[in-house]
Every structure is written in structure tokens, then in C-alpha cells.
Amino acid sequence: MSEAIYGLLGALSGALLTSGAAYWGPLQLQRRVFTAESERSAAARREAERDRAEAQRQAEQDRIATALSQESERSEAAAVRAHARREAEITRIISMRTTTRAWSDLLARTVQDLELRRPVTVEAFDSLVSSARDKAEAALDHALHDGIWIAQSGYGFPMTADRPGEQSRVLAALRLVTELIRAAVIRGQPLNPPQAWDLRQALDRADAARGTLNTKLLNRLEEVMNITLVGTPGRENTASAIPVAIAAIHPAVYRHERETELDRDPLTGVTRLESRADEKFEQAQLLLRQSETSKAAEKAKSAIEMYMRLRDATGRPGKLDEALELRERAEAMGNPDVARLQARAAEELGSARQSMSYAPTVALDAAGRAVELYEQLRQLTGNPGQLDEALELQAQASDSCDNSSPRHEEA
Structure with a gap:
């Protein structure tokens, strides 16, 4: 009886072992196949994610480069326009001084010719004065392009010789002297001392008016060119420094100064x-x-x-x-070793991102390796790269592992 029972138990055990092997063998094979397929799918997703990230990074860099290029072009165009306006204004300011001076010099030479009894015809005088007067008036009129109002333009009633105490205006004073000298030329007689003295006094008043105008012009030049006059005792003596300042910013000299590296940009104020x-x-x-x-x-x-x-x-x-x-x-x-470190660190960081949702232990290991690689990069280049993100992923993976441990123990 005992032998029969033992035989029955042996038969049942053999049947059970055979049935278990027949069941668990295909199940383990199916599980390995499923695991391999999951790994291939995860690798494909990681590759696609890297491609998308690279495309987004390249698109962002292209957008930034395009925006920087457009902004640079706009700034350069604005700077060119500002320089053109400033140079034109400086040219007009200098023209106002030179044209009024040329007119005054012409009148002074004519008075000298009359004193020395040199022949002066009214036709030649009118021709020379007309050209000088037109240039001076045009220069003063062009100042309105820059918003400069020249109070010395002499609008209204002309000056008369019996008002010597009144401050002269440039055009009015020069016109008065021109009329007085023209009358002397028409008379065709040598100037006697009182007549010469009267003409000299009228020229002095015209030069005084020009000095006042030149002071205003120099002040304007200081604003446009940021000029600082050295050695002048005060603003009231600025007119005496006009010839030096104008010579210092003669168009040729100014053009050279404008092209130097220390010229200041009109928009930003930096060199x-x-x-x-x-x-x-x-x-x-x-x-x-x-x-x-x-x-x-x-x-x-x-x-x-x-x-x-x-x-x-x-x-x-x-x-x-x-x-x-x-x-x-x-x-x-640019060191090849650094480039390899960057590639390895980026690969480990990407692996940590992908594994975080389904394999926190694998993510923890990958994040730890990424942290080590980024630390090496920081020591070599001073650039930590994505070290902060790697540290954050490492902390998240560690928390996930800690949270999953009690569940495994209960199971």
C-alpha cells in the first residue's frame, strides 16, 4: 500500500513539474521578447527626442542670429543718417561764419583801396558784393534746416547811421556798410580822414555783430561736436577762440576725426x-x-x-x-577631450530623462554619471553646461527609488 502511494505521489509530482515547465518556459521567452522590444522602442523614442531637441535648438539659434543681424543693420543705418545730419549741420554752421567774414573782408579791402586812391568801379564793386552777399544770406537761411534761428538776420526796418548805440545785426550792419561804401565808390573821389573814419566805425560795428553771431555758432558747435575749449577764461571770451575752434574742425580735419576709433556714436554715446x-x-x-x-x-x-x-x-x-x-x-x-565629455554628458542626461518614468533606478545611475561628466567639464572649461538639470534629475530619481522601495517590501 505504501509503495502504491509513493508511486502515485511520484507520478503526480512528475506531472506537475512537466506542466510547470511547459507553462513557464514560453512565458519567460515571451517576457524576454517583450523586454527587448521595449528597449528598442525606448531607444527609438530617445533618438526622436534628441532629433526634435536639436531641430528646436537650431531654429532658435537661427531666429536669434536673424534678429541680431536685423537690429545691427537698423542701428548702422540710423547711425549713418545721424552722422550725415550732423556733418551737414556742421558744414552749414561753418559756412555762416566764412561767408559773413568774406563779405566783411571785401568791404574792408574796398575801403583801403579808396584810402589809397586806387581805382574802384561801381560795376566791379556791385558784382563782388552781390556774390558775397548772396552766399552769406543763403548760409544764414540754410541754418533754419537745423532749427537754428539767427536773431542777427536783421528783419524789419534797416539800420540808420544816426543810431550807433544800438546793437547791430549782422546782415543789417553789413548792408549798411555796403551802401555807405558804394556811395563813396560812385562819388569817385578819394576818402578824406573823416569819411574813412566813419566807414571804419561802421565796419567795426559790423564785426562786433559778427562776433556775437560767431559766439552763438561756437556754442552750437560745442553741442554738436562735444567740443571742450581749453585755455579760454570764460564763456564771454568764446568769440576770441572761434578761429582756433573752426580750424580744429575744418571739414577735412573733422572727417578724419570722425573716422577715428574714439569718435562717439550719436545714438549710444559710446565710442x-x-x-x-x-x-x-x-x-x-x-x-x-x-x-x-x-x-x-x-x-x-x-x-x-x-x-x-x-x-x-x-x-x-x-x-x-x-x-x-x-x-x-x-x-x-575646442579641445577634443572636452568635446567627447560633452557628448557623453549629453547622452547620459538624455538617458536619464527617458528612463525617469519607467525605470527610476536606471535614471538615477545615468543622472549620476551625467553629474560627474558635467563636473569634469566645469573644471576644464569653467562652463557647467547642464549640470543643474542633471542634479535635479538625480534628486528626482532618488526620490522615486525611495518611494518605490516600501511597495516592493510589502509585495
Whole structure:
């Protein structure tokens, strides 16, 4: 009986083992196939995510580059227009002084010719005076283009010789002297001392009016050109410095000064050298973000040279320290070892992102490796990259692992 029972139990055990093997074998095979398929799907999703991220990054960089280019073009166009307006205004201001001086000089030479009994015809006098007068009047009229109102234009009733105490106006004073000298030319007689003295006094009053006008013109030039007069005792003596100031900003000299690196931009108020250095620095930053390390280093080098010239000339360093740091980072990132570290760190970070939802343990390991790689990058280049994101993912994965441990223990 016992032998029969043992035989029955052995048969039942064999049947159970055979049934278990027949069931669990295909199940394990199916599970391995499903796991492999899941891994392939996850890898495909990671690749697609990397492609989308790269496309978005490239589109954003293109948009930023286009916006910077358009803004630079608008700034340059505005600067060119402002320079053209300023140069035209300076030319008109200088023209007002030179034309009134030429008219006054012509009248003074005519008085001298009459004193020396040199022949002067009224036709020649009228021709010369007409040309000088037209140029002076046109120069004063053109000042209205710049919003300059010249109070010395002499509108209203003309001056008379019996009002010597009244402050003369430029055009009115010059016209009065012209009429007096023309009358003397028509008479055709040598000037006696009283007549010569009267004409000289009229010329002096005209020159005094020109001095007042020249003071206003110099003040305007100081506003336009940011000129600081050195060695003048006060504003009341500014007219005496007119010849020096005008000579210093003669159109040829001014054109040369405008082309120098220390000329100030009319829009920003900074020197052109600093403006160009800032532009090079921004281009270097953009190239570094695009991983164009060699080009970024070259742009940073150009910016550094400009900032050093600016510091030597003005004492202002600008963004010299930032440009030096940027060049060091670009040169370090151009190292092949650094490039490999960046690629590995980005790969581990992407793996951590993808594994976070279904495999927090795998994500924790990948995030830890990414943190180590980004720490190495920071030590080599000074740029932490995406270290903060890697640390955040590491903390999230650790929390997920901690939360899932009690459930596994209960199970």
C-alpha cells in the first residue's frame, strides 16, 4: 500500500513539474521578447527626442542670429543718417561764419583801396558784393534746416547811421556798410580822414555783430561736436577762440576725426571702438552657444584687442574681463577631450530623462554619471553646461527609488 502511494505521489509530482515547465518556459521567452522590444522602442523614442531637441535648438539659434543681424543693420543705418545730419549741420554752421567774414573782408579791402586812391568801379564793386552777399544770406537761411534761428538776420526796418548805440545785426550792419561804401565808390573821389573814419566805425560795428553771431555758432558747435575749449577764461571770451575752434574742425580735419576709433556714436554715446568691440563679443557668445569654438575664440580675440586699445586710450576697459574669460572657455571647449565629455554628458542626461518614468533606478545611475561628466567639464572649461538639470534629475530619481522601495517590501 505504501509503495502504491509513493508511486502515485511520484507520478503526480512528475506531472506537475512537466506542466510547470511547459507553462513557464514560453512565458519567460515571451517576457524576454517583450523586454527587448521595449528597449528598442525606448531607444527609438530617445533618438526622436534628441532629433526634435536639436531641430528646436537650431531654429532658435537661427531666429536669434536673424534678429541680431536685423537690429545691427537698423542701428548702422540710423547711425549713418545721424552722422550725415550732423556733418551737414556742421558744414552749414561753418559756412555762416566764412561767408559773413568774406563779405566783411571785401568791404574792408574796398575801403583801403579808396584810402589809397586806387581805382574802384561801381560795376566791379556791385558784382563782388552781390556774390558775397548772396552766399552769406543763403548760409544764414540754410541754418533754419537745423532749427537754428539767427536773431542777427536783421528783419524789419534797416539800420540808420544816426543810431550807433544800438546793437547791430549782422546782415543789417553789413548792408549798411555796403551802401555807405558804394556811395563813396560812385562819388569817385578819394576818402578824406573823416569819411574813412566813419566807414571804419561802421565796419567795426559790423564785426562786433559778427562776433556775437560767431559766439552763438561756437556754442552750437560745442553741442554738436562735444567740443571742450581749453585755455579760454570764460564763456564771454568764446568769440576770441572761434578761429582756433573752426580750424580744429575744418571739414577735412573733422572727417578724419570722425573716422577715428574714439569718435562717439550719436545714438549710444559710446565710442565706435567700444561699440565694435561689443559687437565682436556678442558674436563670440553666439558662436560659442552654437559650439563653433574656433570661430568664437577668434571673435573673442578681436574683441580683447579692441577693449585693450580702448583701455589704453580712455582708461575704460569695457567688457575686457568677460572677453578674456570667453576666449578661455572657447579654447578649452575646442579641445577634443572636452568635446567627447560633452557628448557623453549629453547622452547620459538624455538617458536619464527617458528612463525617469519607467525605470527610476536606471535614471538615477545615468543622472549620476551625467553629474560627474558635467563636473569634469566645469573644471576644464569653467562652463557647467547642464549640470543643474542633471542634479535635479538625480534628486528626482532618488526620490522615486525611495518611494518605490516600501511597495516592493510589502509585495
